[in-house]
Amino acid sequence: MKLKGLTLAASVAALVIGAGAATAQTKLRIQTHYAPETVSGKLAADYIDNIQTMSNGEIEVEMFYSSSVVKSVETFDAAATGILDCDMTGGGYQTGKNPAFQFVGDIMGGYDTPYQQLSWLYYGGGLEAAAPLYNKYGMELIGWWVYGQESFASSKPIAKVADFKDWKFRSPPGMETKIFEKLGASPIVMDFTEIFTALETGIIDGADASGLANNVGLGLYDIVKYANFPGFHSMPSDHLACNKAVFDALPDHHKRIMKVAMESLALRTALTFEKANAEAAAKLRADGVTLSQWAPEELAKFRAAAQATWPEFATTPEAKDLVASHMDYLGQLGLVSN
Numbered sequence: 001m002k003l004k005g006l007t008l009a010a011s012v013a014a015l016v017i018g019a020g021a022a023t024a025q026t027k028l029r030i031q032t033h034y035a036p037e038t039v040s041g042k043l044a045a046d047y048i049d050n051i052q053t054m055s056n057g058e059i060e061v062e063m064f065y066s067s068s069v070v071k072s073v074e075t076f077d078a079a080a081t082g083i084l085d086c087d088m089t090g091g092g093y094q095t096g097k098n099p100a101f102q103f104v105g106d107i108m109g110g111y112d113t114p115y116q117q118l119s120w121l122y123y124g125g126g127l128e129a130a131a132p133l134y135n136k137y138g139m140e141l142i143g144w145w146v147y148g149q150e151s152f153a154s155s156k157p158i159a160k161v162a163d164f165k166d167w168k169f170r171s172p173p174g175m176e177t178k179i180f181e182k183l184g185a186s187p188i189v190m191d192f193t194e195i196f197t198a199l200e201t202g203i204i205d206g207a208d209a210s211g212l213a214n215n216v217g218l219g220l221y222d223i224v225k226y227a228n229f230p231g232f233h234s235m236p237s238d239h240l241a242c243n244k245a246v247f248d249a250l251p252d253h254h255k256r257i258m259k260v261a262m263e264s265l266a267l268r269t270a271l272t273f274e275k276a277n278a279e280a281a282a283k284l285r286a287d288g289v290t291l292s293q294w295a296p297e298e299l300a301k302f303r304a305a306a307q308a309t310w311p312e313f314a315t316t317p318e319a320k321d322l323v324a325s326h327m328d329y330l331g332q333l334g335l336v337s338n
């Protein structure tokens with residue numbers, strides 16, 4: 001009887017030791033350009049909480065907001081070289097590295113809703129088309145979170161294409177600068193974190209920063225009193241991209257948790273901003289901010305300028321493959337004529 005008890009105790013001890021040995025700990029350093037008080041910053045925090053909780057604490061994240069380690073545009077390289085582990089900004093910041101990143105960052109003048117854009121990624125061959133681009137630079141695309149069409153912040157009315165003439169505004173790098181130059185504007189590329197001061201000091205007349213609710217969170221409409229809503233010009237795909245060697249070394253259940261949690265973040269982001277942008281619009285109108293809704297003929301002018309610029313950026317094999325993938329899917333959705 002005593003021997004049986006000892007055998008049982010030894011078996012239980014072996015199971016406990018084995019379970020402890022099998023427990024995998026993952027520690028990740030992730031940077032986003034969003035401030036923690038913005039809607040997107042809070043959603044990013046929810047994502048981190050989800051992956052830590054679903055992994056029962058096996059995944060630990062040190063999160064850096066407001067590009068506090070390196071500049072927004074440097075986050076991708078910081079992850080690829082091991083300063084960070086993951087980049088939670090967007091592909092649009094990497095167009096100088098390869099113009100193909102424009103077509104995972106913000107195609108501009110393409111999809112109308114975040115749901116259409118996400119459906120390309122998950123069901124239209126998007127992940128398969130984008131993977132070689134990220135892998136080429138030592139990174140793995142985990143997923144997207146798309147908050148919908150962006151709105152401008154401006155010190156003057158921005159209600160039609162003619163209003164862009166000589167309009168100095170903050171622009172992210174990439175294709176957007178070419179599109180708006182064609183429309184008469186003067187885009188100035190600057191870091192996300194510099195927008196508030198540049199508006200406050202009059203260096204720029206306006207900014208392409210984010211969606212309406214995020215712009216409110218940044219305090220942009222405390223300085224300037226014009227915007228457009230609903231937005232139309234830009235619908236960036238913020239990404240989570242991780243150092244490929246780091247991600248490949250994770251246990252499969254950690255990889256699955258991170259990817260599935262990104263799908264949850266994508267849906268929650270789109271739904272949250274439907275509500276948050278509507279609430280922000282109502283509050284801004286009440287506070288005396290002028291919101292302009294563009295007429296269909298003005299929207300058509302922008303769309304034509306944007307689509308005419310796509311081929312100018314499709315100058316690498318990866319960019320050509322992504323444009324072809326987008327065009328095929330946009331054709332299926334009836335948004336372009338094949």
